[in-house]
Amino acid sequence: MNYRHAFHAGNFADVLKHVVLVETLGRLMAKESPLLYLDTHAGRGTYPLDDIAMQRGGEFRTGILPVLAAARPPAALCRYLELVRQTGAVDGVLRSYPGSPQIAQAMLRADDRAACCELAPLEADALRELMRGDRRIAVHERDGYEALGALVPPAEKRGLVLIDPPYEDPLEFDRLAKTLMAAHRRWPTGVYATWYPITRGGGAERYLALMRTSGLRRLLAVELMLRRADSPVGLNGAGMLLINPPFRLDEALGEAVDWLAATLGDGNGRGRVEVLVGE
Numbered sequence: 001m002n003y004r005h006a007f008h009a010g011n012f013a014d015v016l017k018h019v020v021l022v023e024t025l026g027r028l029m030a031k032e033s034p035l036l037y038l039d040t041h042a043g044r045g046t047y048p049l050d051d052i053a054m055q056r057g058g059e060f061r062t063g064i065l066p067v068l069a070a071a072r073p074p075a076a077l078c079r080y081l082e083l084v085r086q087t088g089a090v091d092g093v094l095r096s097y098p099g100s101p102q103i104a105q106a107m108l109r110a111d112d113r114a115a116c117c118e119l120a121p122l123e124a125d126a127l128r129e130l131m132r133g134d135r136r137i138a139v140h141e142r143d144g145y146e147a148l149g150a151l152v153p154p155a156e157k158r159g160l161v162l163i164d165p166p167y168e169d170p171l172e173f174d175r176l177a178k179t180l181m182a183a184h185r186r187w188p189t190g191v192y193a194t195w196y197p198i199t200r201g202g203g204a205e206r207y208l209a210l211m212r213t214s215g216l217r218r219l220l221a222v223e224l225m226l227r228r229a230d231s232p233v234g235l236n237g238a239g240m241l242l243i244n245p246p247f248r249l250d251e252a253l254g255e256a257v258d259w260l261a262a263t264l265g266d267g268n269g270r271g272r273v274e275v276l277v278g279e
């Protein structure tokens with residue numbers, strides 16, 4: 001396991017993922033009853049911009065920084081941008097970029113809970129330290145796929161599962177799909193959001209086709225392409241596949257991904273929000 005998210009934190013793919021996270025969690029919180037946020041691949045929770053890996057990767061420079069600097073972002077980005085500033089800016093200057101657990105922490109209400117799983121010991125240590133003293137949040141140093149099987153359905157009966165693996169393993173899409181279907185059998189009413197990379201020949205289409213024919217209902221795909229999907233560059237785009245998305249999430253996110261594609265793309269960028277399977 002060599003993956004270190006610090007090389008990539010704050011890139012366009014993180015922006016997409018975290019916009020979807022904030023909008024989804026926010027909409028679930030429209031109801032008063034408490035919920036569980038389960039982050040299967042949580043990372044270290046915060047990424048200081050002056051960290052050597054952050055500086056070397058530098059992907060935040062073409063991700064969150066131009067998004068923060070752009071004029072008049074659409075409404076669906078405002079809460080996300082507010083949380084990025086709240087967690088990481090000092091005197092108006094971004095010093096660190098928040099990971100998914102820190103974003104969720106900033107949103108959780110008093111009776112909500114979060115379970116954050118991270119397999120890499122150093123990342124888990126850093127996350128534990130960051131979350132120390134917050135009794136709503138449990139950090140588990142364990143395999144997130146296995147934890148998902150053990151932790152759902154939650155006592156709250158409501159909540160969001162974020163699955164954000166590193167895709168270093170060529171079989172990651174298969175493991176993801178299998179785990180997702182098993183979790184859905186245990187907890188069919190949970191909301192699931194899974195991140196996936198879009199590279200030339202990388203398997204994203206196969207994953208979506210598999211999920212489309214899986215028998216699961218209420219599937220939504222949200223994608224941000226920065227360039228053409230067949231470009232050999234590397235990460236051409238990123239997507240989120242949601243199961244049981246909250247009401248009207250698709251409408252809110254459509255405008256957001258179009259704007260992000262125009263702001264960050266190379267001219268061939270595009271946003272896509274598609275209901276893969278309906279009710």
Ligand SMILES: C[S@@+](CC[C@H](N)C(=O)[O-])C[C@H]1O[C@@H](n2cnc3c(N)ncnc32)[C@H](O)[C@@H]1O
Binds near residue numbers: 045117119120145164
């Ligand atoms: C893409 S990063 C997570 C970023 C985080 N979700 C965020 O948005 O800030 C993936 C993380 O998963 C961890 N990881 C890899 N395999 C894992 C597994 N089987 N279970 C839990 N964590 C894992 C890696 O160490 C890495 O920190």
